[in-house]
Amino acid sequence: MDAMLVILAGVTALGAAGAVLLRNLVHCALSxxxxxxxxxxxxxxxxxxxxxxxxVLVNVGGVAVLIVFAILLTRGGERVKARPLxxxxxxxxxxxxxxxxxxxxxxxxxxLAPSPAAEASAPMREIGQxxxxxxxxxxxxxxxxxxxxxIGAALLAMPEREDP
Amino acid sequence: xxxxxxxxxxxGVFLFALGLGAVLTRREAIAVLIGIELMLNAANLxxxxxxxxxxxxxxLSGVLFVMFAIAVAAAEAAVxxxxxxxxxxxxxxxxxxxxxxxxx
Numbered sequence: 001m002d003a004m005l006v007i008l009a010g011v012t013a014l015g016a017a018g019a020v021l022l023r024n025l026v027h028c029a030l031s032x033x034x035x036x037x038x039x040x041x042x043x044x045x046x047x048x049x050x051x052x053x054x055x056v057l058v059n060v061g062g063v064a065v066l067i068v069f070a071i072l073l074t075r076g077g078e079r080v081k082a083r084p085l086x087x088x089x090x091x092x093x094x095x096x097x098x099x100x101x102x103x104x105x106x107x108x109x110x111x112l113a114p115s116p117a118a119e120a121s122a123p124m125r126e127i128g129q130x131x132x133x134x135x136x137x138x139x140x141x142x143x144x145x146x147x148x149x150x151i152g153a154a155l156l157a158m159p160e161r162e163d164p
Numbered sequence: 165x166x167x168x169x170x171x172x173x174x175x176g177v178f179l180f181a182l183g184l185g186a187v188l189t190r191r192e193a194i195a196v197l198i199g200i201e202l203m204l205n206a207a208n209l210x211x212x213x214x215x216x217x218x219x220x221x222x223x224l225s226g227v228l229f230v231m232f233a234i235a236v237a238a239a240e241a242a243v244x245x246x247x248x249x250x251x252x253x254x255x256x257x258x259x260x261x262x263x264x265x266x267x268x
């Protein structure tokens with residue numbers, strides 16, 4: 001049992017719980033940053049350095065900041081209402097059912113062979129070579145998708161012109 | 165099974181359930197997007213855990229799949245938040261229950 005992994009998993013679980021359960025949206029976003037950082041630590045612990053650093057750059061530096069901007073632009077942080085959290089018990093019940101079933105499946109599964117002794121690692125040189133050879137078509141498609149998303153998001157959020 | 169793998173998988177299950185609960189119960193559209201992000205990260209965590217602790221860590225498929233998933237998640241977050249801003253401009257609210265202009 002890897003103690004560091006358990007600690008990081010606890011941090012991530014706490015952050016995620018805060019992101020879901022807190023009432024103020026700004027607090028939710030900050031808890032989400034904690035969860036993202038915990039997941040990045042788990043990636044680093046599992047010797048996936050490139051993915052961990054990408055997680056910090058993209059999710060913490062990009063997505064979380066974007067969420068904070070959206071909260072401030074829509075002034076969602078100001079409005080803390082005393083209403084009940086949801087339309088009843090169906091949502092939490094379904095989430096709890098998913099948690100119970102999937103958790104029981106994970107705990108009951110015996111199928112996977114134990115991990116080999118060989119040290120797994122993903123050096124950036126190999127990742128780059130794979131991206132340029134075997135995965136070059138998905139790479140181009142992702143580039144196209146990111147361009148389209150960038151243009152689309154900018155067009156959507158642009159202030160509407162006053163048509164004469 | 166490897167105990168580290170069990171820890172990672174249980175954390176993934178927990179994150180997915182939390183995200184699903186947020187999507188199903190939260191009223192603010194931004195909180196729904198936060199739930200979607202949590203679910204995407206749960207899937208990425210499973211990819212990395214099975215890549216590192218599974219039977220074949222020499223193949224880089226898990227790592228590369230997570231890279232593409234992160235890129236797609238970033239695009240989704242950008243477009244989703246732009247839509248939230250547009251909805252707020254039009255309806256003066258971001259609560260998903262109150263945006264009901266098209267309700268028949």
